[in-house]
Amino acid sequence: MANVTVRKKKLANNKYSLYLDYFPPIINPKTGKESRREFLKLQIHATPKDQIEKTHNKQTIEFAEIVRAKRLVQIRNKEYGLKDNVNLSINFVAFYETVVEEKHNTVGHSNYLAWKSSLKYFLEFFGTKIQSHNLNQKHVDNYREFLLNTNNLRVKDTRKLARNTASTYFKHFITVLKKAYKNNLLITNLAEDAIYIKEEQTHREYLTEEELVLLWKTNIKIEKIKHMAIFAALTGLRFSDIINLKWETVYNDKHQGHYIRLKEQKTGNLTNHPISKNAYEILKKQDTTNGQVFTNIKYSQVTRPLKEWIKLSGINKNISFHNFRHSYASLQLANGTDIYTVSKLLGHKNLSTTQIYTKVMDKNKIKAANRINLDLDGLPTNI
Secondary structure: OOEEEEEEEEOOOOEEEEEEEEEEEEEOOOOOOEEEEEEEEEEEEOOOOOHHHHHHHHHHHHHHHHHHHHHHHHHHHHHOOOOOOOOOOOEHHHHHHHHHHHHOOOOOHHHHHHHHHHHHHHHHHHOOOOEHHHOOHHHHHHHHHHHHHOEOOOOOOOOEOOHHHHHHHHHHHHHHHHHHHHOOOOOOOOOOOOOOOOOOOOOOOOOOHHHHHHHHHOOOOOHHHHHHHHHHHHHOOOHHHHHOOEHHHEEEEOOOEEEEEEEOOOOOOEEEEEOOHHHHHHHHOOOOOOOEOOOOOOHHHOHHHHHHHHHHHOOOOOOOOHHHHHHHHHHHHHOOOOHHHHHHHHOOOOHHHHOHHHHHOOHHHHHHHOOOOOOOOOOOOOO
16 A cells, blocks of 8 residues: 655755655656655754754644645545545646657557657647646647648658558557556546547568569678578568577477567567477577677667668668568468467467558459469460
C-alpha cells in the first residue's frame, strides 16, 4: 500500500528543508518523470535558539503533516480508482518524452526513431508547455487533422507527410494518452473516442532467390553489410536481433541442426530459431569466434552502401534492410511453408500481422491467372 512520509534535508544555513517521501514513486508534475520526493518549500531550524524558533518549527512541521495527510488521501483515492489525486496536471510534453525514452530499450532501433519523430510532430503542433488538464477531445481531433495535412518537417523536404507515417504518429499519440489516463494523469479517456488514421495499403517489396544470389555475387563497399542482409533474408531476423547476436547463443545438435537461442529485442520472447546451413556459413565468415558475431557496425552505416549495392546489381526495386526480412517471409510462403509456421518464425504475436505477406504471394491468384488458356496463333500457351 502507498505511503507518504515527511522527511528533512540538511541545508548549509543550519536549517532543514522539509519534503515528502513517496512510496511507490509518483510522477513529478513538472518533469513528467517518476520521483520519490516532493519538496514543500518549508524550512525549520536545525537547532532552534529561542522560543520563537521552536514555535516556528512546531507550526511548520504540523503544516507539513497536514499536507502529507492530504497527499496520502489523494494517492489512496488513486489506488481505489478515484480521480482526485496529486498528479492530475503535469507537463504533457515531459510525459511524452518519458514514454519515448522508455521505448529506447523495449523496441527496435527503427521503431524507436519513429517514436522520436512522432514527438517532433507533437511539439510542432502543441508547443512545449501543454498541461495534461488542458487537453481535450478537440485537441485530439485537431492534431489528427494536422498530421493529415502537414508537410514533412525534414529539412529541404516540402512534400506532404505520408499518410501511413501520419497514421503511425497518431497511434503513438493515442498510446501516450492511454498511458496517461491509466496513470490517472487525465480526467477523461481521450483515446476512447479518437478516430484512427486508416493506413493506405502498400506493396511490400521482396527479393527472389535469383536476386539474392545476384546480390551475393555483387561487390559492396562494406562486406559485412552484405553478410548481414543476406543473413536476414535467410533467417527473417530484424537488424536489432542480428546486431545483438552472440556466438554463445548459436547452437547445433543432431535433432535441430543449427539454431539460435533468440530473445527478440522487440517482443522479449525466448525461442529456438532454426537457421539453414547457408545462414550458418555466413556466420562463420565473420572474424569473430566468441561474443558479438557482427561487430563494429551501426544502422546509420547501412543505408547508403546498401542502396548503392542494390543499384550496382541492376535490381530495380526500392529495397531497405528490412525488406530482406520481408523476402524471408514471402519466400517461405512461396515455397509452401504454412502461414502459422511463418508467423512463429517471424516472432509475430498475431497471425493477422503475417497475413500481410499472403497478399504479396497469393498462390491461388497466380494459379487462377493461368486457368484461362487460349490457343492464339503465334503465341505460346500456358500448357
